[in-house]
Amino acid sequence: MKITREQVEHVARLARLELSDAEKELFTGQLDGILAYVDKLNELDTSGIVPTAHAVPMENAFREDVVTASLGVERALANAPDRSESFFRVPKVIE
């Protein structure tokens, strides 16, 4: 086994996901299968090959530093679950 149940619980907590016992069991097995599959890559010698950061063979997509129109406050806040004046309103964050 590559993946432990504790690792699944840790990753779920970091992603703020609440999983049932059955789901934890299921995902542990599935993630383990995926990792075992990807592990096949280790059969190849990849030393001296630059890690792939991007699947598309492209580089340097730039924009110029020119201001374009913003959405405007009303449209920016249109889908907000809660707002107050021009702010998004969220549960109190403790600093």
Place this chain on the structure above:
Amino acid sequence: MKYQAVIGLEVHVQLLTNTKIFCGCSTRFGAEPNSQTCPVCLGLPGALPVLNRRVVEFAVRAGLATNCAIAPRSIFARKNYFYPDLPKGYQISQYELAICSAGHLDIDVDGETKRIGITRIHMEEDAGKLVHLDTMEAGEKSYVDLNRACTPLLEVVSEPDLRSADEAVAYLKKLHQIVVYLGICDGNMEEGSFRCDANVSLMPVGAGEFGTRAELKNINSFRFVKQAIEYEIERQAEILDDGGKVVQETRLFDPATGTTRSMRGKEEAHDYRYFPDPDLVPLVVSDDWIAEIRGTLPELPDAKKARYTGEFGLPEYDAEVLSASRDIADYFDACVALYPQAKPVSNWVMGEVLRALKEDNRAVADCPVTPRLLTEMLRLVEQGTISGKIAKTVFDEMYKTGKEPAGIVEEKGLVQVSDSGAIEQIIDEVLVANPDNVEQYRGGKEKLFGFFVGQVMKASRGKANPALVNELLLKKLKG
């Protein structure tokens, strides 16, 4: 002190671009909350970031100015965590391949130069701003303004080469001066354009291994950096003295008390699961591009200082004051280009010019006495048209009105009197009016000479040529 402090700084430099790092929203400070947002910086599904070319130029400028190697190829990574000021649930940053690395800055502390390593400089986006207003529903809620989200930052990470709060402040000031000189940051610490986190640990003097460090946050002035680090050194020393262990943690500096306090609770989130951002293609900076950017670098403070003391022969103090900010240095350089006598120019810039601007709270670039006006006035002094004393009057008038110095001299009748006949006449009048003093002087009280000079200058309303007054007065009194 039995302990040696070991300090490293992480500085966030907000870049002076017109737009955000990955979208075209304005970065202007102080706008209505959420008015400068779009699908990209709001983190709406499907929106794609596109890199602002100017951010790369600014990062390379910073790297070159701090002696860094510029990576020919670098990539962006996602730093994953949840916080209400981070709408996407990740911050786009650089992780494995930063654009600049392995640089250094030289700082001067107590007359000694010390080299401080710069581990790396990388580009990243800022988060939004959380507002906690007591007036709004008594602290039940927090308020989110995403105008700042996606604002371009450079993070400059130093090596743990600093050994005291004073060294940390010297390093920070130097870095601040450089980014402002480069024109890539406005340097406004109160508005958060230049912010600093400090990693502080202690080890027994002579030990080879660093102790456990605390990370200090929220330090937004040079004074606070000194206070926060000094407090932290003392706090850790007390723990170690009592046989305790320093806990690795993030601590918040409180400017009101000058102390730091633990921010436990954010600790668990320190698993950021970085991975390359699939929305952004790799960044390749060619040698040609680097050369082009190098060509746009201004002369930096250290080079200016060296030129002022070397080529111009100015004292160390003058060079320091004149190179302290780019505005002052540019003004001074413009003056010397018009009137190549560095010392008189330096005296006037450091004296009258800076004094007047300070009283007026005005920027150097807005000085009504332009380099051309100042140097024309200096020429009038050199030619003997006006005395150094009258020059101050002319300067004040130029500062108030922006008029030409020659015009002011004529209009106000300030031309220096160098006609010996006219001066002799004034001297005679003064001597006649003060017979007692003349007698005392001739009786040996020679320090009264100054009194006579003063009287003659006063009678001429400051216009008499002082050298001539001295010469003629001496002749008359002795004669």
